[in-house]
Amino acid sequence: MMLKYFDLQRYTAQHREQLQAAVSRVVDSGWYLLGNEVKAFENAYAQYIGTAHCVACGNGLDALSLIFKAYMERGLLHPGDEVLVPANTYIASIISITSSGLMPVLVEPHLDTFQIDAQQMVKHVGPRTKALLIVHLYGKCAFTNELLSLCSEHELLVIEDNAQAHGCLWNDKRTGSVGHAAAHSFYPGKNLGALGDAGGVTTNDEVLVGIIRAIANYGSNKKYVFQYVGQNSRMDEVQAAVLSEKLKWLDQDNQRRTLLPNIM
Secondary structure: OOOOOOOHHHHHHHOHHHHHHHHHHHHHHOOOEOOHHHHHHHHHHHHHHOOOEEEEEOOHHHHHHHHHHHHHHHOOOOOOOEEEEEOOOOHHHHHHHHOOOOEEEEEOEOOOOOOEOHHHHHHOOOOOEEEEEEEOHHHOOOOOHHHHHHHHHOOOEEEEEOOOOOOOEEOOEEOOOOOOEEEEEOOOOOOOOOOOOOEEEEEOOHHHHHHHHHHHEOOOOEOOEOOOOOOEOOOEHHHHHHHHHHHOOHHHHHHHHHHOOOOO
16 A cells, blocks of 8 residues: 555645635636736735745746846856756756756755755855855755855855745745745645646845846736847736635644654
8 A cells, every 4th residue: 555645635625615715716806817816925925935025937947947047137147157056956956057058066965964065065166156056955944054154255146946945944034035036836746835837936136026027928027028038937816826825824734744744
């Protein structure tokens, strides 16, 4: 007999009525993209993470890619610049770097934590090193004071991949609010999961937010005016409504995962 580590169907069934009501609300509204549900979720999630802004998008990979592309548009990153990244991360972290014309530099993890090792990281810092993509793996916080001190010393952008750590804390801050910008995946199996693909970016950088929103909307912040080479990356209203509901239970669900990981 196979024991499921995470029974998504069983978990979803616990909140069937609330989720069905959220979906019905969207269906009845007649507004399915770029509406009030997305705005409400962006506001709620930014407040939860502790940042000034959240930009909803299509998925976690898009969230990462949008950050790198926006920094390149700002002139803070350039083609061929190096981005330090954990060697044991998921492939999406690497794709987001290479697809933006940047060079990933793989850093081995600390053997006690399996998070990026600051001592290994500093060995890879060179003249083309411009950013660290820190990935909070396995639901654990990867930040350390030593890591952030090194980033400050070498003037590196700190970009968080928070796809596996919704609700995780570092001191009194949530991951997703400690770096310059953070990407979040809301894939159904994540701690905070939609009923399909969805993602988001959190940051306090208002200029970066404007560029990300434009790139995600075909490169446009004004109708028929295209300032950037863009793409189409949207969170739909159904996913936003579902995520707003699930966000209410996130801390409680995280606690249950920690105490009783096999009953969810």
